Amino acid sequence: MADWIRVLIVDDIEETRANIRKILSFEGQIDIVGEASNGFEAIDMACKYKPDIILMDINMPEMDGIQATERISLKCPSAAVIVVSVQGESDYLRRAMLAGAKEFLIKPFSPDEIIQTIIDVYGRSQQRTAQVYAHQVMDKGFVQSPKIITVFSGKGGVGKSLISTNIAAGLNQRNKKVAIIDLDLMFGDVAALFNLKVKETIYHVVQELDRLDAESLLPYLIQTKSGVRVLAAPVRPEQSELITGKHVEKILRLLKETHDYIIVDTPAQLTDPVLALEQSNITLLVNTLNVPVLRHNRTVLEVMDTLNYPTDRVRLILNRADLDTGVKPKDIKTALGMEPYCQLPEDTYADLSINRGEPLIEMKPNSKWAKHVSKLVDQIMAEDERKSSESFLSKFMWKRKKA
Ligand SMILES: Nc1ncnc2c1ncn2[C@@H]1O[C@H](COP(=O)(O)OP(=O)(O)OP(=O)(O)O)[C@@H](O)[C@H]1O
Ligand SMILES: [Mg+2]
Structure with a gap:
């Protein structure tokens, strides 16, 4: 129509x-x-x-x-x-x-x-x-069709924050306008992973949200050295209680007006704000070769199914894929019914990059992990390009049909 x-x-x-x-x-x-x-x-x-x-x-x-x-x-x-x-x-x-x-x-x-x-x-x-x-x-740098990419897992400590911050940095390296939101509202550390001093956080945004538009929201985001914009998690855990899924929905809507990609880091729980992420275009579900992780993520997929969350938007990431844990990468398909979209290796510099507050993809661009994440970033962008050319084509065909 x-x-x-x-x-x-x-x-x-x-x-x-x-x-x-x-x-x-x-x-x-x-x-x-x-x-x-x-x-x-x-x-x-x-x-x-x-x-x-x-x-x-x-x-x-x-x-x-x-x-x-x-x-x-x-x-x-x-x-x-x-x-x-x-x-x-x-x-x-x-x-x-x-x-x-x-x-x-x-x-x-x-x-x-x-x-x-x-x-x-x-x-x-x-x-x-x-x-x-x-x-x-x-002119480049312009907001095309903004994509929301959520990085989630049913179990903590699997590399969600490492992966989300590096994807944000990788997209930024490719001249995209990128924002990252830390929805690990109680104990988020995205700002720390970029070595940023935090003043304003999502807590302050939520208090002003009725008055904010896409432009006036921007000063609440902290810019990293390389240009990624970070909406930090509250500094005090109790401040997280105020933040609801409705708030997150509106924040995402506003950020979409000014960014190409919005990356969302999450806690390992399906909280109300996390559930607002059914707006995500892609959900990267992070796994390791660990039975409890796979079990929790299987439950996550079942819950998504029950909530009619579009599971075709889920992509499995296997982090630390080369560790010898007794579980093999091929077991992922059996456990979760899907092949991994991407496998990331163990990396000795991961902790160093976290402690320094510098994304691995910037600190050690030639490391195996950084190269794999770069490929993941290209894979995500290629998906978008394919989709947008498909939708352009279908619009074009529709117009021709109409004429
Ligand atoms: N591929 C990897 N190689 C080596 N260490 C890794 C790798 N991935 C993650 N780690 C380490 O695992 C730890 C947890 O990573 P991270 O904080 O990114 O996980 P998380 O899923 O965000 O955790 P949380 O649920 O607590 O927020 C960090 O110390 C990180 O350096
Ligand atoms: Mg984390």
Whole structure:
């Protein structure tokens, strides 16, 4: 189905708003997201509802449509303003266009006229967005389709934090915008693994979350030397109690606007915030050649199945795969019903990198472990590229079919 065009109607006369609403309600592609009766309300609603199109009357009490257009163009430029005025207001119209309006409609207008104008202006602004997007993609470093990668295990101490921090560093080395969230809320150590001093944490974010948007969230993340952004776990375990799955959901939504990848490190429990991670595009389930680890992860897979979590997004990681423990890598398939997606070897530098607070992939890029993790990072990125080209292709085919 085609995208809905989200429209905000601004007019001080209730009857005019009702007429426009009636006309637009017959158009299946248009969704009226709100109505405002003066400029102030229009600005508030534009910021809140982020409409695609604003139908803006010029003459209104308190703040007129021209001033409102000017402010909206600055505050929420994604909304395209169509000014609506009566004949003879040509000077106003000129000023409105200078203030940033994209088109105008002269009253009285026919239903066809208003609908066609909305569709045209929307089409033009979509085209502009696509061009800007294409430029930014070419410029690199731009947010493509953000991916959430959760690193989890039903048992602690298997290498989740080592792996998640190194994947974040590896994606960052490939010019991706990367954030990592530490959802090991009681005893998280992602910030320490990057040798960062912690001031603000997820605890502070949650207290301000209602007021935060994608931009204002960023200062709460601590940047590592190489450029990964870290949302640290609370410094006191008791602060973790405030943080819920709903909070995590919103944080992820905001981070997706400004990052290519969001890596999530987790505790070894299926806590409420961890369960919010059904939004994950990929869940890396970390195993070692250890019977209790495999048993716990088998339970994790069963729970996911019961909760209808999409288990096709789960990828098994076998860490310390070359240790002689009596359990063999081939036993993984028998225990968990899936082949490992990636095997990482034992590495003598793992503890040194953790103690120094420097990802192994940066500290010892030529070590066997770092090379394997680099391959894992490439594997993850290759999956995305394949998927996005598939979805591009299917959209293209769909459009051709429609034409
Ligand atoms: N491939 C490896 N080779 C050697 N040591 C490793 C390897 N993977 C992990 N370790 C070591 O295992 C320990 C636990 O690793 P890490 O803290 O990453 O696990 P975790 O799953 O995050 O643990 P927790 O559940 O406590 O958060 C660390 O001391 C780390 O150096
Ligand atoms: Mg950990």
